[in-house]
Amino acid sequence: MASWHVATVVELRDETPTARSLVLEIPGWRGHQAGQHVDVRLTAPDGYQAVRSYSIASVPAGERVELTVEVAPDGEVSPYLAQVASVGDKFEVRGPVGGWFVWRPQQTEPVQLVAGGSGVVPLMAMVRRHVASANGAPLRMLYSARRPEAVIYHDELSRTAAGELTYAYTRVAPPGWPRPAGRIDAGLLAEAAFPPELAPTCYVCGPTGFVETIADLLVRAEHDPSRIRTERFGPSGGSR
Amino acid sequence: MGIVSPGFSGRARSERADLPPGQYLTKDFPVLSAGPTPRVRTEDWEFTITTETEQVHRWDWAAFRALPTEQPTVDLHCVTRWSKLETTWEGVSLDTLLTDVETAADYAFVHSYGGYTTNLPLEDLLDGKAWVAFSYDGEDLPAEHGGPARLLVPHLYLWKSAKWVRGITLSNSDEPGFWESLGYHNYGDPWREQRYWGD
Numbered sequence: 001m002a003s004w005h006v007a008t009v010v011e012l013r014d015e016t017p018t019a020r021s022l023v024l025e026i027p028g029w030r031g032h033q034a035g036q037h038v039d040v041r042l043t044a045p046d047g048y049q050a051v052r053s054y055s056i057a058s059v060p061a062g063e064r065v066e067l068t069v070e071v072a073p074d075g076e077v078s079p080y081l082a083q084v085a086s087v088g089d090k091f092e093v094r095g096p097v098g099g100w101f102v103w104r105p106q107q108t109e110p111v112q113l114v115a116g117g118s119g120v121v122p123l124m125a126m127v128r129r130h131v132a133s134a135n136g137a138p139l140r141m142l143y144s145a146r147r148p149e150a151v152i153y154h155d156e157l158s159r160t161a162a163g164e165l166t167y168a169y170t171r172v173a174p175p176g177w178p179r180p181a182g183r184i185d186a187g188l189l190a191e192a193a194f195p196p197e198l199a200p201t202c203y204v205c206g207p208t209g210f211v212e213t214i215a216d217l218l219v220r221a222e223h224d225p226s227r228i229r230t231e232r233f234g235p236s237g238g239s240r
Numbered sequence: 241m242g243i244v245s246p247g248f249s250g251r252a253r254s255e256r257a258d259l260p261p262g263q264y265l266t267k268d269f270p271v272l273s274a275g276p277t278p279r280v281r282t283e284d285w286e287f288t289i290t291t292e293t294e295q296v297h298r299w300d301w302a303a304f305r306a307l308p309t310e311q312p313t314v315d316l317h318c319v320t321r322w323s324k325l326e327t328t329w330e331g332v333s334l335d336t337l338l339t340d341v342e343t344a345a346d347y348a349f350v351h352s353y354g355g356y357t358t359n360l361p362l363e364d365l366l367d368g369k370a371w372v373a374f375s376y377d378g379e380d381l382p383a384e385h386g387g388p389a390r391l392l393v394p395h396l397y398l399w400k401s402a403k404w405v406r407g408i409t410l411s412n413s414d415e416p417g418f419w420e421s422l423g424y425h426n427y428g429d430p431w432r433e434q435r436y437w438g439d
Contacts (some may be wrong), residue, residue, distance in 0.1 A: 006243055044243040048250045051262055051321060076251050076264075084247040092242050097436065099422035100274050135430035208271045212384055225276045226355060232272055 004041060004092040005029060007065070009085050015152045019070040019118060020082045021057060026093060031060040034129035035122045035203065035231075038065070038095035041136065042077055045165045052077040053097065055122035059129045059153070063208075065093075070118035079232035103229040105133035109201055110194045113141040114184070114214050116206020122231060124153050124206055131160050140164045140200075144184050144210065147172035166192035189217050197222045205231040211234075223226060246311030258315060259323055260430035266322040271384050274418065278354035278404050279320060282388050287372065288407035289337060292345045299337075301388070305374070307332045314394035316401075317430035329392055334365040335377065345410035349417065350391055353404040358417035359426070360400055362410060369395055372405060397428040397435070 011023035039056045058066035069081040085091075103111060103126040111130065113123040120143055130139050141161055145151045147169060157165055168188060173181045179188070194200040202223060204214045211232045219226050251264075259265065289297045298305075316324045330416040349361045364370065373392040374381055376416050381387035386403025393400045399419050420426050425434040433439060 004242065005398045015249065032356060041242060042245050042250070044250045045246060046250050047242055050248075050250050050264070053320060077248075077395075080245065080248045086246070089245060089247070090243045091245050091248075100418075174251070208384075212277060219276045225278070228276050230273065230275055232270075 004094045005038075006090055007093045008090045009087050010064070010088060012085070012186060015068060016070075018082065018150075019068055019152050021066055021068045022081060022085065023058075023064060023066045024093065026063050026065055029063045029065060032056055032065070033099070033102040034059065034125040036096035036098045036125075037122065038067070038093045039097060040081065041069075041092040041094070042080060043091070043139060050076050054081070054124070056096065057121050057124050057128075059125065059132050065221055066119070068121045068124070069227070070152075098231075099210075101205070101229050103203065104131065105129060105135050107135075107201065108137050110137055110198050111139040112194045112200040112202040113139070113143075114193070114202065114204045114206075114218075115141065115143045116204075116210035116214070117145060118152065119204075119206030119210070119231070120152055121205075121235060122158075123203060126155070126203065127161055136167075138164070138194070140166075140192070140194055142166050142168065142184065144168040144170060144206070146170050149175050167225035184214060184217070186217050186221065189214075191223060193218075196221060199224065199227065202228045204228065204233075206233065208232045245274045252294060258325060260317055261433050262435075263317055263321055263323040263430065266324055267383065269324060269327075269429070270320075270322060272318065272320060272399075273384075273403065274356065275354060277382055277383050278352075280388055280404060285388055287337075287405065289341055289343060290407065290409045291343045292410050292412055295342070297337075297341055304332065304372070304389070307336055307425055310371065312392070312394075314392070316394055316398055319397040319399060319424065319428070319435050323430075324424060328377055329371065329373045330375035331371030331389070331392055333368060334370040334372070335368065337372065338366070341410075343410045345412055347411050349409045349415050350400075350402045351407050351409070352402045353406050356402055356404070357419050358391075358400050358402050359415055359420055360396065361414075361427075364393060364396065365408075369393065395429075397425075397430050399424065400410070414437045 007024040007026045013021040037053045041051045054067045057068045071082045072078045292411045336437045374389045391405045
């Protein structure tokens with residue numbers, strides 16, 4: 001845990017105009033849980049270093065770890081990862097970090113995921129782990145994005161989670177969309193999420209304001225607060 | 241020096257003596273917590289200190305607010321790497337709260353409304369180093385930042401400054417709290433960069 005590993009970029013995939021997935025090869029990587037993150041350390045030619053945390057998007061698969069990084073406005077590390085790094089580039093990573101915001105295949109209760117923007121990344125790791133482990137517990141995702149082009153993993157989600165997935169577009173909805181653009185409210189949550197009687201574990205990830213709002217709505221809908229797990233992206237470039 | 245990334249330049253270098261290693265400055269006040277924000281009304285609030293001999297000292301909001309207060313200006317360092325300097329608070333010093341508490345315990349286990357816990361040596365709460373704070377920047381402490389009252393222990397990473405604090409149990413043995421059980425350092429000194437287990 002305490003030591004840094006050298007990661008090599010082996011594959012890059014544009015997800016949206018502002019988000020990119022990086023597949024890393026990390027010799028010595030010992031695996032991770034869905035929902036955990038890594039610290040990434042970049043070193044400039046003059047020795048200056050910056051470290052930020054990024055959620056892991058992939059299921060455990062040997063020494064390969066995939067991150068998806070959205071460019072943060074005024075970000076220091078995210079523009080390099082999302083726009084500059086090329087295949088073959090190396091930097092350092094450390095982790096996995098975080099043992100609370102995780103989903104394990106042994107869990108048997110329903111799983112409710114609520115994503116705001118690039119907060120979908122650790123939740124995607126849970127969807128992928130859920131599919132890969134053939135876990136029989138029901139899983140649903142409610143995904144809030146500004147506009148259709150901003151949706152990360154759109155095609156994969158359509159294939160693997162189509163019937164269990166609800167999008168909420170906050171700025172621009174696609175033509176003919178049944179709901180006007182707007183934020184997730186109590187009505188949509190009641191419609192799209194598992195009811196509290198089914199006692200789902202709820203995972204909420206996104207910007208601070210989003211997470212505060214959703215967690216409050218879930219509590220008011222009488223979900224057990226101890227079953228609501230949150231992960232927040234700070235507004236100041238702490239991009240977890 | 242680590243592996244150099246030629247395409248990475250980083251921000252303007254700002255070596256500051258008041259910034260612990262690996263931290264960067266922020267002007268806003270990010271919120272980090274593991275679950276929903278508990279909403280505790282001051283009418284229902286209470287704070288207890290329980291000693292190793294199970295003596296319980298209890299304050300309701302009125303009794304707590306009748307205690308003498310201090311107005312510390314302190315720097316905050318979050319393990320997620322942001323630091324915020326010269327923040328202004330009002331709170332009751334732990335020295336005041338512990339005045340009539342007889343104890344020979346070495347450790348404090350802090351618990352909060354909502355179930356959060358954290359642990360630290362009792363001496364880190366003494367000698368003007370820690371407060372139960374109820375006001376931030378001249379205003380009542382907002383719930384998302386731990387109101388009505390939170391622990392403030394600014395010389396350790398901010399997860400030790402338990403939001404929505406409800407009580408402290410003093411003990412002769414050290415018991416890891418919430419994040420301390422989940423991979424984060426047991427003590428959490430930002431100046432020694434004690435972020436995770438093994439640091």
